[in-house]
Amino acid sequence: MNGIDRRSLIAGIAGFGGLSLAGCDRLDRSPAFKAILQSSEKLHYRAQRIVAGRDTLAREYSVADMSPRFRVNGTAMPNTPEYAAMVANNFADYRLVVDGLVARPLALSLGDLIRFPQRAQITRHDCVEGWSAIGKWQGPQLGPILRLAGLSTQANFIVFHCADSIGAAQYYESIDIVDAFHPQTILALLMNDQKLPIGHGAPARLRVERQLGYKNAKFVMRIEARRRIDDLFAGKGGYWEDHGDYAWYAGI
Template identity: 60%
Template sequence: MSRIQPADSRRIGRRQFLGLGAASLGAALLGGCDRLSEAPSFQDLLGSAEGLTYRMQRLLGGGRTLAREFSAADLSPDFKVNGTHAPDTPAYAALRETGFADWRLRVDGLVVRPLDLSLADLVAMPQRTQITRHDCVEGWSAIGKWQGVPLADVLTRATLLPAARFAVFHCADMYEHAADGTGQYYESIDLIDAFHPQTILAHRFNDEALSVGHGAPLRLRVERQLGYKQAKYVMRIEMTDRLDRFGRGKGGFWPDRGYEWYAGI
């Protein structure tokens, strides 16, 4: 079974203090403990520990605390492609063949002005570049350089309705092994992280256009959370007041399968 092995020992203590024991239990699910993940008592345990993690992190870190940023000299020589290497759908293949010229990011839900943005539209907006460390729940870390549009700028352009509380990211990749029919990858974050200055919609990685393996044409970077929150192949952002009507109702593909919805580090 996989278990969490953060590279920074100082961060281990902080995360343990924040109740990361639940994340360790969630990591065990990757190793095949699916039967355990379905047990109501286990889900209650995860939920209670996750709630403590979320409340403590918000109390200690507030909404504007920055993740550490690095220099170009710190870039990792190899940044692992994890999860889906390329969505295996005809729709994505067609977009890829045209260099994503026909791709559009849809922003809708609880907004005043729904948006359909091309990659050129996003590139024309103010950009942010950041060099940060990606920490995977499987135990590996890597430092990479990301460039993209602050999510806050996109949501401001759409203008949120007062009821909006969460941003849900619908992605192009599908997990066909999900027998319950909830195999489309999705993820979500709250408005605190959505408007954080380091939360960006990245289209470049290490000074090159984002590769397919790393999530082309667009991926989420929410730097204060673990790697599985960094949704790749983003196609649509839906603003909503609740998460229980998506997938299995836990707010993301992996949270639906036992992981913490809030994966703060």
């Protein structure tokens, strides 16, 4: 099975899982059904690691392949005074906090992030809702940032805390160490050779190209290294995961 077919197949499976959770209230409340879903997710995670390997790249495209329109999905503008103040100041006061299981906690400005080696990649964003778009992203790889912070060998997960909230719940996402150090996992500061638009997650957005779109957290404010994620918020590793909509691992 080639890379495109595998991405489409797994995207379809993940989308079906999300629709099943959203549409079947009785099953959603069933402990037995939830156990089946959790078991399937673990199988998917292990199978993907075997099929794709640690460093296998998601397909990259040419400039000619880029989509004329890349829709804004999710939060278009965080509704907080703190974020509004950063926008008004052109993100001059933005600081990306890197903490948790690290030896040297960091507070990085946009200037600091730009001084890291930058990676540019044209990739396809596959949304669990059924649409796709191809765009160009550029920014520092996540791995060197974690190395600079002195990532502990006890860290198994990287959590991305975001500026936006949905209702009373803060938006967040998480990935494992393998995806954190994947060469295509970057903090995007540019989109299509322009400063990252607010609707697409300014000033910094996670791009983890081997996973579905909802894992690509926008408005990243803090990166936390953790040994476990089952003791964070509702324990599922992300906003949508905590609410039972999507699986934690969305590999494609």
